[in-house]
Amino acid sequence: MADSGALRTTTAPRHGGDLDYATRAYGAPEAGWLDLSTGVNPDAFPDPDRARTDDDTGLPGRNALARLVEAARAAHELPGTASVIATPGSEIAVRLLPLVAPPGKVAIVGPTYPSHAEAWTNAGRDVVTVAALDAVPADAAIVVIGNPNNPDGRTVAPQQLVERAARLALLVVDEAFADLTPEVSLAPHLDGRNAVILRSLGKFYGLPGLRLGFAAGWAPVIDRLAALLGDWPVSGAALRVGTAALADPAWRQETRRRLTRDAARLRQVLAAHGLAVAGGTDLFVLIDDPDASALHRGLAERGVWTRAFSEPPTWLRFGLPGDDAGFARLDGALGEVRALALSDRRPAGGRR
Amino acid sequence: MADSGALRTTTAPRHGGDLDYATRAYGAPEAGWLDLSTGVNPDAFPDPDRARTDDDTGLPGRNALARLVEAARAAHELPGTASVIATPGSEIAVRLLPLVAPPGKVAIVGPTYPSHAEAWTNAGRDVVTVAALDAVPADAAIVVIGNPNNPDGRTVAPQQLVERAARLALLVVDEAFADLTPEVSLAPHLDGRNAVILRSLGKFYGLPGLRLGFAAGWAPVIDRLAALLGDWPVSGAALRVGTAALADPAWRQETRRRLTRDAARLRQVLAAHGLAVAGGTDLFVLIDDPDASALHRGLAERGVWTRAFSEPPTWLRFGLPGDDAGFARLDGALGEVRALALSDRRPAGGRR
Numbered sequence: 001m002a003d004s005g006a007l008r009t010t011t012a013p014r015h016g017g018d019l020d021y022a023t024r025a026y027g028a029p030e031a032g033w034l035d036l037s038t039g040v041n042p043d044a045f046p047d048p049d050r051a052r053t054d055d056d057t058g059l060p061g062r063n064a065l066a067r068l069v070e071a072a073r074a075a076h077e078l079p080g081t082a083s084v085i086a087t088p089g090s091e092i093a094v095r096l097l098p099l100v101a102p103p104g105k106v107a108i109v110g111p112t113y114p115s116h117a118e119a120w121t122n123a124g125r126d127v128v129t130v131a132a133l134d135a136v137p138a139d140a141a142i143v144v145i146g147n148p149n150n151p152d153g154r155t156v157a158p159q160q161l162v163e164r165a166a167r168l169a170l171l172v173v174d175e176a177f178a179d180l181t182p183e184v185s186l187a188p189h190l191d192g193r194n195a196v197i198l199r200s201l202g203k204f205y206g207l208p209g210l211r212l213g214f215a216a217g218w219a220p221v222i223d224r225l226a227a228l229l230g231d232w233p234v235s236g237a238a239l240r241v242g243t244a245a246l247a248d249p250a251w252r253q254e255t256r257r258r259l260t261r262d263a264a265r266l267r268q269v270l271a272a273h274g275l276a277v278a279g280g281t282d283l284f285v286l287i288d289d290p291d292a293s294a295l296h297r298g299l300a301e302r303g304v305w306t307r308a309f310s311e312p313p314t315w316l317r318f319g320l321p322g323d324d325a326g327f328a329r330l331d332g333a334l335g336e337v338r339a340l341a342l343s344d345r346r347p348a349g350g351r352r
Numbered sequence: 353m354a355d356s357g358a359l360r361t362t363t364a365p366r367h368g369g370d371l372d373y374a375t376r377a378y379g380a381p382e383a384g385w386l387d388l389s390t391g392v393n394p395d396a397f398p399d400p401d402r403a404r405t406d407d408d409t410g411l412p413g414r415n416a417l418a419r420l421v422e423a424a425r426a427a428h429e430l431p432g433t434a435s436v437i438a439t440p441g442s443e444i445a446v447r448l449l450p451l452v453a454p455p456g457k458v459a460i461v462g463p464t465y466p467s468h469a470e471a472w473t474n475a476g477r478d479v480v481t482v483a484a485l486d487a488v489p490a491d492a493a494i495v496v497i498g499n500p501n502n503p504d505g506r507t508v509a510p511q512q513l514v515e516r517a518a519r520l521a522l523l524v525v526d527e528a529f530a531d532l533t534p535e536v537s538l539a540p541h542l543d544g545r546n547a548v549i550l551r552s553l554g555k556f557y558g559l560p561g562l563r564l565g566f567a568a569g570w571a572p573v574i575d576r577l578a579a580l581l582g583d584w585p586v587s588g589a590a591l592r593v594g595t596a597a598l599a600d601p602a603w604r605q606e607t608r609r610r611l612t613r614d615a616a617r618l619r620q621v622l623a624a625h626g627l628a629v630a631g632g633t634d635l636f637v638l639i640d641d642p643d644a645s646a647l648h649r650g651l652a653e654r655g656v657w658t659r660a661f662s663e664p665p666t667w668l669r670f671g672l673p674g675d676d677a678g679f680a681r682l683d684g685a686l687g688e689v690r691a692l693a694l695s696d697r698r699p700a701g702g703r704r
Contacts, residue, residue, distance in 0.1 A: 014466055016659040016669065017560070022652060029655025034673065034681050037659040039502060039529065039636040041611065042674030044558025045597040050405060056593065059560040088440040088563065091582040099451060099580075114366055115582060122579050150391060177391065206396025208369070208411040209588025211440060211563075227474050228451075230443040230467060235587055236561025241408065245397040259393065284391040300374060303381025307368040307389040317368065321386065322394030329386050 013037075015231060017059035055236035064239040071246035072214045076199055077182070082190040083222035086234045086242070090176055090200040090213030091115060093225065097196070097215075098123035100224035102169035104141020109133055111311060112146045113174060120144070133164060141169040147184055148177045151286050151307065151317045152279035155184045162189050170221065171195040176213075179204035180256060180282045190217045201238075203283055204255065205245050212238040259283060262320045269327060270318065273334040278315065285318045291341055292316040298337030304330055365389075367583060369411035407588035416591045423598035424566045428551055429534065434542040435574035438586045438594070442528055442552040442565030443467060445577065449548070449567075450475035452576035454521040456493020461485055463663060464498045465526060472496070485516060493521040499536055500529045503638050503659065503669045504631035507536045514541050522573065523547040528565075531556035532608060532634045542569045553590075555635055556607065557597050564590040611635060614672045621679060622670065625686040630667065637670045643693055644668040650689030656682055 013021045016037035023033075044057045069084050078084055087093040094115045098106075106120045110129040120127045120142075130136055133156055136143055143164060148155045165171040171186075175197045178185045186197050196217040202208035212234055215225055226233075234242070245251070263282040270277060270287055275295075278288035284307075289295060296308040296316055307317035321327045365373045368389035375385075396409045421436050430436055439445040446467045450458075458472045462481040472479045472494075482488055485508055488495055495516060500507045517523040523538075527549045530537045538549050548569040554560035564586055567577055578585075586594070597603070615634040622629060622639055627647075630640035636659075641647060648660040648668055659669035673679045 012662075016671070019657060022657045026652045031655055031681070034656045034678050034685075036671040036673065036682065037657045037669070038560075038671045039555055039633070039669075040560055040671065041556055041558035041607065041635060042672055042678075043607075043610070045593070045600070045603060045607075047593055048596045049592065050402065053402060054561070056559045056562040056589065059554075060563075088444070088587075089582075089584055091584050092440070092580075095580050095582040096448075119582075202411075203391055204393055206393035207408045208390075208392055208584070209406070210408040211412075211584065211587040228444075228447050230441075230447040230471075232441055232443050232560070232563065235440075235563040235589070237408065237587070237589060240401065241397070241399055244400045248397070251397060255393065255395075255397075258395070281391070283393060300378045303383055304386045305371060305374045305389045310364075317389070317391070319368070319388040319390045319392065320394055321388065326386050326388075326394075329383070330388065333386075 015059075018062060020061050020063040055240060058236055060232050060234065060236050060239050064236075064243070065234070068234070068239050068243045068246070069214075071243045072199070072216075075246040075249075075252070076185065076187045076214070076216070078187050078216050079191045081192055082187075082216050083219040083226075084214060084216040085222055085226045085229065086238070087213045087215055087225075087229060088234050088238070089202065089208075089211040090174070090198045090215075092229075093198050093213055093215045094174070095119045096225055096228050097172060097221070098125060100221050100228065101142060101172075104169050105137070105139055106142045106144065107136045107140035109136075109143065109145040109149070111151070111309070112144075113150050113176070116144050116172075116174065133160060136164070142172065143168055144172040144174070146174040146176070147186070148181060148281050150174075150177060151284065151309070151315065153177075153281045153284075153286065154279065155181065158184060158186050158189050161186050161195070162193070165193055165195045169194065170218070173197045176200040176203050177281050177283060179252070180259065187216065192218075194218050196221050201242055201245060204259075207241065207245070210238050210241060211235065212242045256282070259320070265327065266318060266320055269331050269334070272331075273338050275334075280317075283320060287316050287318070288312075288314050289316065290314055294341060295337055298340065299333050302333040302336065304333045367411075370414060372413050372415040407592060410588050412584050412586065412588050412591050416595070417586070420586070420591050420595045420598070421566075423595045424551070424568075427598040427601075427604070428537065428539045428566070428568070430539045430568050431543045433544055434539075434568050435571040435578075436566060436568040437574055437578045437581065438590070439565045439567055439577075439581060440586050440590070441554065441560075441563040442526070442550045442567075444581075445550050445565055445567045446526070447471045448577055448580050449524060449573070450477060452573050452580065453494060453524075456521050457489070457491055458494045458496065459488040459492035461488070461495065461497040461501070463503070463661070464496075465502050465528070468496050468526065485512060488516070494524065495520055496524040496526070498526040498528070499538070500533060500633050502526075502529060503636065503661070503667065505529075505633045505636075505638065506631065507533065510536060510538050510541050513538050513547070514545070517545055517547045521546065522570070525549045528552040528555050529633050529635060531604070532611065539568065544570075546570050548573050553594055553597060556611075559593065559597070562590050562593060563587065564594045608634070611672070617679065618670060618672055621683050621686070624683075625690050627686075632669075635672060639668050639670070640664075640666050641668065642666055646693060647689055650692065651685050654685040654688065656685045
């Protein structure tokens with residue numbers, strides 16, 4: 001199984017640098033290991049911007065990887081029978097899943113994160129985008145859904161997903177935003193089921209530059225994905241920081257509270273400027289407005305960068321300002337842009 | 353082309369967080385951007401062990417990726433016509449290459465890094481291992497070779513590789529150790545050729561935990577590989593530290609000098625204990641000795657971890673001790689183990 005990292009360290013190493021194995025086989029030397037088992041330069045290029053840690057210079061160890069995976073299993077309430085692997089970001093898992101999934105037609109519940117459709121199309125699959133789970137055609141072998149979905153924040157009850165999976169070859173659930181609402185996650189229901197979830201440290205934990213995600217669920221798919229990622233899937237920093245983050249339920253709880261408060265404040269600011277909230281999670285708010293394009297442009301001209309969409313062009317997504325100054329700046333920019341839009345709409349003699 | 357990252361920033365963003373695009377389209381705001389375009393928590397999980405940098409909390413930007421790739425192109429003397437991409441370590445490129453390569457039989461020049469054979473075999477390819485480039489069967493469509501090779505350090509002249517590529521569908525050259533001897537690299541000869549090289553920041557630069565490598569060469573293969581890695585292939589730390597490392601020719605030159613000196617010292621220590629040097633590079637020395645297994649075990653019992661092999665079991669690979677204390681410790685441990693081995697060989701009345 002892909003998650004038996006702790007056990008795998010009893011097998012002879014395939015590579016140099018496996019001090020976990022060395023310690024298991026020979027005990028921990030009093031003076032520490034003199035590791036001559038690799039071809040790695042022991043005097044690394046120095047980090048120009050900060051003091052060196054072992055993150056970059058050490059070969060990421062098998063035990064450290066096993067600990068990270070177990071921390072993810074616990075944090076995400078994954079059953080012991082589900083396969084779990086760490087991936088260098090969830091984007092790469094999105095891209096590789098089509099190569100290890102069963103054959104057949106793919107239905108994507110959209111609009112959603114665009115890499116899904118691109119990845120399955122690149123792999124030569126027949127792909128349809130449907131507006132809701134109920135609209136999935138009967139001949140679809142695979143369904144891809146975001147839960148909560150990005151950018152509209154729609155959620156589906158896990159029981160609905162369980163029922164859907166029974167009619168498919170594979171169900172893929174992108175749970176990049178599920179840390180906010182663990183009750184919608186399929187994770188606790190993955191026991192032997194033909195479903196895969198993708199998790200990310202890039203959203204709720206705020207660490208997109210770390211490139212750390214997880215794929216979990218059905219062993220035939222997860223184990224093949226693990227083989228494509230190879231023996232050192234994630235960085236030393238991802239192992240260290242990721243394990244600490246996932247093992248900190250107090251931070252998780254406090255962060256959920258803070259994000260709930262900040263998202264409510266963001267919705268208030270947007271509503272005060274007459275913008276209709278169309279969806280969202282506690283990490284972003286989606287508005288639906290006929291002036292969305294002009295609003296995006298006007299905000300950008302004032303240094304506020306939002307996420308515009310081409311389908312539908314009336315959507316605009318706002319992430320959370322990080323502090324009071326950010327909220328004030330957004331409020332001020334919205335005021336200016338909305339006032340301009342209103343004055344443009346007034347009948348003016350000189351304009352047609 | 354996969355390497356036109358600097359140009360791609362003129363296209364509309366596919367995702368939130370593309371401040372490079374925002375700046376190009378709207379100019380740099382005086383107060384800096386208020387980035388509300390992502391769903392990323394602006395108050396990230398704090399690094400428990402060091403002060404936070406933007407490495408982990410920022411979404412790796414397209415311009416930063418383009419700069420990294422251009423630094424790799426310059427450092428590795430890659431022609432402008434070669435496609436170049438950054439990969440999260442070279443291991444993952446090794447694993448994914450079989451999925452994007454032309455069809456046909458694969459000949460691997462070995463023994464070499466074991467992930468090559470595993471990856472092509474996993475992909476269902478017919479794989480043969482041959483002892484040298486001259487022994488590649490006529491029906492092989494693809495050849496995989498390490499240059500310099502790991503663990504024996506064998507090198508092949510680029511001109512031989514150029515000639516071989518002309519008879520193949522694809523030539524794959526693992527150049528993880530080529531920074532030591534840039535004159536053997538195929539990089540400057542990649543102009544339009546059906547060949548791909550893999551480079552790594554994990555060996556010469558001493559940064560295996562950073563997970564950063566490069567794949568370069570034939571566009572039909574490299575561009576498909578880029579699509580499998582997706583839009584954020586490497587971490588923020590890899591972008592920052594990798595770019596700095598590749599843009600520092602003075603460090604590279606000084607490091608080559610130092611490694612040459614240290615490798616000579618390592619060969620002397622091993623020779624002084626009667627060990628026959630069978631190969632190597634300036635980052636490791638391979639010995640061939642009938643007592644290799646006992647030597648590996650004896651050194652491990654003294655806290656010195658070396659790389660043992662099953663084929664052939666007479667090989668043992670030594671990396672460089674990082675300092676005088678490391679050299680002294682290796683010397684002492686070798687003395688003890690070799691003395692024991694000699695005393696074991698003496699005919700002793702009490703033993704059978």
